Amino acid sequence: MSQKQTGASMAWNDKDNQNPWGGNKQTPPELEEVIKDFKNKFNTRFGGGSSGKGGVSKAARGSFKYFIILAVLLWLLSGIYIIDPAERGVVLRFGAFQTATSQGPHWHIPYPIETVYKVNVERIRATEIGFRNIQNSSYSGAVSSESLMLTKDENMVDVKLAVQYKIADAQAYLFNVFNPELTLSHVVQSVIRQVVGDNTMDHVLTTGREQVAQEVKRHSQALLNEYNTGLIITAVTMQDAQPPIQVKASFDDVVKAREDEQRYINEAKAYANDIVPKARGASQRLIAEAEAYKSQVVSKSEGEAYRFTKILTEYLKAPVVTKERLYRETLEEVLGSTSKVIVDSNSNSLMYLPIDQLINTSRTSRSSSSVTTFQDSPTGQSNDGSVLRSRENR
DSSP: HHHHHEEEHHHHHOOOOGTOSSSSOOOOHHHHHHHHHHHHHHHTTTTTTOOHHHHHHHEEEEEEEHHHHHHHHHHHHHHHHETTTTTEEEEETEEEEEEEEOSEEEEEOTTTEEEEEEEEOOOOEEEEEEEEOOOOSEEEEEEEHEEEEEEESSSSEEEEEEEEESSSSSHHHHTOOOOHHHHHHHHHHHHHHHHHTOOHHIIIITTTTHHHHHHHHHHHHHHHHHTTTTTEEEEEEEEEEEEEEGGGHHHHHHHHHHHHHHHHHHHHHHHHHHHHHHHHHHHEEEHHHHHHHHHHHHHHHHHHHHHHHHHHHHHHHHHHHHHHHHHHHHHHHHTTTTTOOOOOOOOOOOOOOOOOHHHHHHHHHHHHHHHHHHHHHOOOOOOHHHHHHHHHHO
16 A cells, blocks of 8 residues: 555544544445456456455355346246136146136246146037038038937938037036047937937928937036036037938938928818808808798798688689689680780671780780789789779778
């Protein structure tokens, strides 16, 4: 140390009130020592030399401590994870189930202590029974080993199903069954064969398609719940149901015959609906006409009977006059309807007259007078009866 620095140090010690380091008698570090210490740390961190063994090992231990702290912080931060609204998180600790988490940010002990599996429980998944859809293509491949099955009436049918499902329990889906999708496929295949085997071919192919699909859905869901697979079936749709290709032509003929039968039945019902009301109307009309004819005949018979009774009364009073009158009325009635004219041959003079016109005029006037008399009569009798009644009144 030089004299100049020694003197300055002694001057600082002599004046405590001017010591910038306080009154505890401490001396500031020398500048060379500070620079040397900084160089040693810099060389240690970046591969440079060092001035002493003790200094190098101490700096290296300090730097390694910082790296360890930084690595621990990064490892702890890696345990932060976020669960989407449609997902559920399943946390495993050393491979065993620990907890399940819902949507939002969460933290877990990072790998390898804990592991998080994210499962989408809202996405609708699908599987095919009896066929396979090839992506990016309109071709649909058939799987006859799954689609061909036997019905109750010992017929073969080709049934294809599309099943839609989603995950209801993430923990059960991950750990209870080795392959849940394959289990679902086997369950549906077993159930559809049972349902088809309990029904006839016509029921499966025609009227019972929707009923068969609902039964498959119900029984399949019951088995999945029994196996605790964590899956829930949302829909079962029968894509196709037809007889095997070997007998399809014959079956189409049967279906066509059944359709023709139904068409004929509908046509017969339409014809019946058209002809029955007409027949009922005609029958009512005939009944009404018969009633009118009956009333007419009865009224006419009663009038004739009444007329005969009146004539009988007059005959009993004056038989000769009544006979003469009846004889003349009968001749008038008989000769009035003929066009022949009888003339006395002993007559010396005969004037030419238009006999045909006179006869026609006489008939016309007689007919009109008869109609008027019949309408005016309260009993609907002929003119003769009226004359008889007038005579009796006199």
